Amino acid sequence: MPNLKLSRREFLKASGASLFLAGLPVPGYTKDEPPGTISVIILEGGLDGLSAVPPFGDPDMMRLRSGVTPDNFLKLNSFFGLHPSLKNFSSLMAHNNALVVHATNFPYTKRSHFEGQNLIQGAGLSPFAEKTGWLGRSLDLANLGGRALALDLPLILRGNTDNDNFFPSNIIDSQSKASSSLLKALSMGHKNEESDIFKKLTKKPDWRIDRQPETLAKFAGQEMAKENGPLASVITVDRFDTHARQDIDTQGQLSEQLSIVDKIIASYREGLGEKAWNKSIILTLTEFGRTVLENGSTGTDHGYASAGLLAGGAIEKSGVITQWPGLKTKDQYEGRDLMSTIDYRSVCAACIEKTLGLDHDLIANKVFYTPKLPRIYNNLFS
Amino acid sequence: MNEQFRVSQKIGLMFRPGTAIPKDIKSWAITQLNAKSPALGISKSMPKSQVMPWPKSLQSDLKGRSDKLIRAAEVETIANRMENKTEAHKLINKSDFENYMGNNDHLKFNHRNIYGKDQVRLRFLTFWANHFTVAPVGDTTDQLVGSHIEDALLPNLNSSFSDMLYAAISHPGMLYYLDNAFSSGDKLNDNLGRELLELHTVSPTANYTENDIKNAAYVLSGWGYDTAKNKNYMGSFLQSKHRPGSKTVLGKTIQSGKEGLRQLTDSLANNSYAISFITKKLAEHFISENPSKSDINHIANAWKQSNGSLDQIHTAVIERAIDTKSPKFQWPMNWLFQVIRLSDATYIHGWDEIAGSCNHCNGNPKNDGSRKYPFMQNKEIFLELGQSFWHSRQPNGFSNNKESWISGEMFDRRIKFAEAIFNAGNPQFGANQIMDRIGAHQSTRKLVNSVGDTNEKNRFIALMCSPELMGLEYA
Numbered sequence: 140m141p142n143l144k145l146s147r148r149e150f151l152k153a154s155g156a157s158l159f160l161a162g163l164p165v166p167g168y169t170k171d172e173p174p175g176t177i178s179v180i181i182l183e184g185g186l187d188g189l190s191a192v193p194p195f196g197d198p199d200m201m202r203l204r205s206g207v208t209p210d211n212f213l214k215l216n217s218f219f220g221l222h223p224s225l226k227n228f229s230s231l232m233a234h235n236n237a238l239v240v241h242a243t244n245f246p247y248t249k250r251s252h253f254e255g256q257n258l259i260q261g262a263g264l265s266p267f268a269e270k271t272g273w274l275g276r277s278l279d280l281a282n283l284g285g286r287a288l289a290l291d292l293p294l295i296l297r298g299n300t301d302n303d304n305f306f307p308s309n310i311i312d313s314q315s316k317a318s319s320s321l322l323k324a325l326s327m328g329h330k331n332e333e334s335d336i337f338k339k340l341t342k343k344p345d346w347r348i349d350r351q352p353e354t355l356a357k358f359a360g361q362e363m364a365k366e367n368g369p370l371a372s373v374i375t376v377d378r379f380d381t382h383a384r385q386d387i388d389t390q391g392q393l394s395e396q397l398s399i400v401d402k403i404i405a406s407y408r409e410g411l412g413e414k415a416w417n418k419s420i421i422l423t424l425t426e427f428g429r430t431v432l433e434n435g436s437t438g439t440d441h442g443y444a445s446a447g448l449l450a451g452g453a454i455e456k457s458g459v460i461t462q463w464p465g466l467k468t469k470d471q472y473e474g475r476d477l478m479s480t481i482d483y484r485s486v487c488a489a490c491i492e493k494t495l496g497l498d499h500d501l502i503a504n505k506v507f508y509t510p511k512l513p514r515i516y517n518n519l520f521s
Numbered sequence: 522m523n524e525q526f527r528v529s530q531k532i533g534l535m536f537r538p539g540t541a542i543p544k545d546i547k548s549w550a551i552t553q554l555n556a557k558s559p560a561l562g563i564s565k566s567m568p569k570s571q572v573m574p575w576p577k578s579l580q581s582d583l584k585g586r587s588d589k590l591i592r593a594a595e596v597e598t599i600a601n602r603m604e605n606k607t608e609a610h611k612l613i614n615k616s617d618f619e620n621y622m623g624n625n626d627h628l629k630f631n632h633r634n635i636y637g638k639d640q641v642r643l644r645f646l647t648f649w650a651n652h653f654t655v656a657p658v659g660d661t662t663d664q665l666v667g668s669h670i671e672d673a674l675l676p677n678l679n680s681s682f683s684d685m686l687y688a689a690i691s692h693p694g695m696l697y698y699l700d701n702a703f704s705s706g707d708k709l710n711d712n713l714g715r716e717l718l719e720l721h722t723v724s725p726t727a728n729y730t731e732n733d734i735k736n737a738a739y740v741l742s743g744w745g746y747d748t749a750k751n752k753n754y755m756g757s758f759l760q761s762k763h764r765p766g767s768k769t770v771l772g773k774t775i776q777s778g779k780e781g782l783r784q785l786t787d788s789l790a791n792n793s794y795a796i797s798f799i800t801k802k803l804a805e806h807f808i809s810e811n812p813s814k815s816d817i818n819h820i821a822n823a824w825k826q827s828n829g830s831l832d833q834i835h836t837a838v839i840e841r842a843i844d845t846k847s848p849k850f851q852w853p854m855n856w857l858f859q860v861i862r863l864s865d866a867t868y869i870h871g872w873d874e875i876a877g878s879c880n881h882c883n884g885n886p887k888n889d890g891s892r893k894y895p896f897m898q899n900k901e902i903f904l905e906l907g908q909s910f911w912h913s914r915q916p917n918g919f920s921n922n923k924e925s926w927i928s929g930e931m932f933d934r935r936i937k938f939a940e941a942i943f944n945a946g947n948p949q950f951g952a953n954q955i956m957d958r959i960g961a962h963q964s965t966r967k968l969v970n971s972v973g974d975t976n977e978k979n980r981f982i983a984l985m986c987s988p989e990l991m992g993l994e995y996a
Contacts, residue, residue, distance in 0.1 A: 266725075317982070330994060436708065
C-alpha cells in the first residue's frame with residue numbers, strides 16, 4: 140500500500156469522514172426551561188477505549204498492545220493516560236469540565252456493528268426492536284421538540300414528532316429555498332408523515348455554513364446558546380473501526396478521528412459561550428470497544444467494553460469513573476475483550492437527568508425500558 | 522401510472538422517450554435480465570447528444586487498473602523523497618491525471634443508468650452493488666469500487682449467487698475495503714470473515730459463534746495482494762500468509778489452501794439462513810415496504826429449486842413485484858435516473874468533458890464564471906443526494922426501507938435536484954407531456970395543477986416530487 144503523504148491524501152480525507160449533528164426545540168411549546176443541554180457524539184465503528192484512555196498502570200497493557208498504544212499519551216493519573224489527539228479534552232479535564240467512564244458499554248456482547256449501532260441509539264432490549272431512539276424519547280418525555288442536523292434522521296433522535304433535520308447542501312443550479320406555495324402544494328399532495336415533512340420545510344431556516352465537523356459543532360453550540368434554542372444535538376463521526384494501521388504514527392486512523400472529536404468538543408464550547416457551556420453536557424457513544432490484544436495488522440478487532448468521554452460545564456469534577464476489570468485473560472470477556480463493568484445506559488440516563496430534568500425512574504422505565512437500571516448520577520456529578 | 526410505467530418504476534429506471542413500450546410487461550421484464558447492452562453514454566453534454574457505447578480507451582480492466590496503481594505508487598515514492606514540495610505536488614498531480622480512474626467510473630455508472638437499454642438488469646446490479654458494499658477507504662479502493670461493480674458483479678448477473686459471492690469476496694476491492702489484505706494466518710484480522718457471515722450471507726439469525734468467524738477469517742487468510750511489495754493489486758492468494766490446516770465454519774469442514782474459499786462461499790450460498798436473509802432483502806427492495814411471507818417464500822423457493830440461479834431468483838422477484846400492487850419507495854439515486862430519463866434531460870457530463878479533468882477539482886465547476894464543466898461532478902451529485910457508492914460508508918450498505926430516507930433534508934434535496942435538472946438539464950419534456958405519457962394518477966395531476974398553470978419549473982418539481990414519482994402512493 141503506498142504511503143500517501145501528498146495532495147491526494149487531502150482529497151480523500153475530505154470525502155472520507157462522515158458526520159452529523161442534531162436537536163432544536165419549538166418556541167412556545169416547552170413547559171419549563173430544562174436545566175441544561177445535551178449533545179451526543181456518536182463514534183461509529185467501535186472506539187478502542189484502551190487506546191483513547193490507555194490504562195498504562197495495568198501491568199498487562201504494554202505486553203498486549205504495544206503496537207497500538209501511542210507513545211506520547213497524556214497522563215491523567217497514576218493509572219490512566221489520554222490519547223495525544225485529545226489535547227483539548229485533557230485541558231478540560233484539568234479544569235474539572237470533563238470526565239471519562241471506562242470499561243463500559245450498553246449490554247451488548249455480539250460484536251456486530253449494525254446490531255450494536257441500532258442498540259446504542261434505539262436502546263431497545265434487543266437489536267432492531269425499537270423504531271425510536273433514547274434521545275428522541277427523552278425529548279418527547281420532556282415535552283421538547285427538536286431539529287436534527289443530519290442528512291438523514293439518526294435513530295437516536297426518532298420518537299419525537301417535532302423532530303426535523305438539516306444539513307447544509309451544495310447543489311448548484313438550484314435555489315437555496317423552494318417557494319412556500321410549492322412546498323404547501325407538495326404537503327397537500329402527500330399523506331401522513333411525508334405531508335408533515337414538506338410542511339415543515341416551509342419553516343426551514345436558510346442556514347449557510349460549511350460541513351466541517353467543527354463548523355457544525357460551533358454552529359450547533361451557537362444555536363443552543365440562544366433563548367429557545369435547541370436543547371439536544373448529535374454529531375456522528377465515522378472510521379473508528381480500526382482493524383488495520385490503527386495508530387502506527389501520528390497519521391494513524393484513530394489519531395485522526397480522535398482529533399476530530401477533540402475539535403468538535405472545542406468548537407461546541409466556543410459556540411456555546413460561557414453561560415450555555417456551564418449548563419451543557421457532551422458525551423460520546425460507540426457500539427463497542429475493541430479486542431484487548433492487537434491483531435496482526437496493527438489494529439484491533441470488535442470487542443465489548445470501551446470508554447465514554449464526557450465534557451461540559453455541567454460537569455464539576457473530573458476523573459476516570461471505573462470499576463477496572465483488569466486485562467488478564469481470565470478478566471476479559473470471553474478471553475478477548477475488555478469486560479464492561481458499568482452499564483453505559485446509566486451514564487446516558489444520568490446525563491438526561493442532569494440536562495433535561497427528568498426523574499431517573501421515569502428515564503429507566505420509559506426511555507430504557509429497564510426499571511432497575513442503576514442510577515449513577517451521584518458518581519458522575521457530585 | 523399505466524402498468525408499463527408502474528413496472529418500469531418499480532423494477533427498472535423508466536422508459537426513455539422514443540423507446541417502444543412493451544405490451545406484455547412481465548415477459549419484457551424477464552427478458553431484460555439477459556439484455557445485452559454495452560455501457561452507453563454521450564461524449565458531450567449537448568441536448569439530443571448521440572448515445573453511443575463507451576470508448577474502450579476509457580475503461581480499464583482490473584489488470585489495467587492494477588498497472589495504473591503501481592505506476593502511481595512508484596511516482597509517489599519518488600515524490601515523497603523530493604525536497605522541493607512544489608515540484609513533488611506537480612509530479613503527483615500529473616500522475617493522478619494519468620492514472621486516476623475514479624471520475625470515469627462515476628460517469629460511466631451514471632451513463633449506464635441514464636442511457637442503458639437494460640434498465641431492469643441495471644437495477645439488480647445496483648442492488649447487488651449495495652449488498653456487497655465496497656466503499657473507498659483510500660485511493661486504492663476508490664479506484665476499485667467501479668471495478669468491483671464492473672468486473673465482479675456485472676459478469677455474474679446471469680450466473681449463480683454462489684459464483685457472484687465468490688467473485689465479490691475475492692475481488693481486491695473487497696479484500697482491501699474489509700482489511701483482508703492485511704490479515705494472515707498467524708496475525709489474523711477477522712473483519713471480512715465476520716461480514717461475510719453477517720452481511721453477505723447467513724446474517725446473525727444463524728447464531729454463528731465467534732469461533733465460526735475466526736475460522737472463516739482463517740479460510741480467507743492469504744487472500745489479498747502483496748502489500749509488502751506493492752507489486753500487484755489484482756487480488757491473489759498468497760500461500761505464505763494462509764493459515765494451514767482444515768477449518769470448520771457452521772459445522773462444515775473447509776480444506777486448507779486457495780480452494781477453501783470457494784468451498785466456504787459455496788456452502789454459505791446455499792445455507793437456508795442466507796436464502797432467508799437475502800430473499801427478504803430483495804423483496805424489501807423491489808416488491809414492497811412490508812413484503813408478505815408468500816412473496817419472500819416465492820423467491821426462496823426459486824432459489825432452492827434452481828440451486829441459486831440468479832436468473833431464476835430475479836425472475837421470481839420480478840413476478841411478485843409486478844403482481845403486488847403496493848408502491849415501492851424509490852432510492853434517491855434511482856429516482857434521479859428516472860427523472861432524467863423521463864424528461865430526456867442532459868444533466869450529466871459527456872466523457873469528453875471529464876476525461877481531462879483534474880481529480881482534485883472533484884467538487885464544483887471552476888469558480889471563475891467560465892463554467893468549464895457544465896454540471897456538478899458526478900461523485901458530488903451522489904454525495905448531495907445522500908446516497909453515494911463513491912464515498913465512505915459502512916459495509917451494511919444503504920437501507921431498503923423508506924423510513925431511512927424520509928426526512929426534511931432528504932426531501933429538500935429532491936426538490937433541489939428536480940429544480941437543477943429543470944434549470945440546467947434542458948429537459949425535452951415538461952410536466953404535462955410526462956404525465957400524459959406515463960398515465961399519471963389524477964391525484965398527481967391535481968398536485969401539479971395546484972402550483973399554477975404557468976410556472977413550468979414548479980410544475981416539473983411538483984411532478985417529480987409527487988407521491989407517485991417518489992414511489993410512495995398510486996405507484
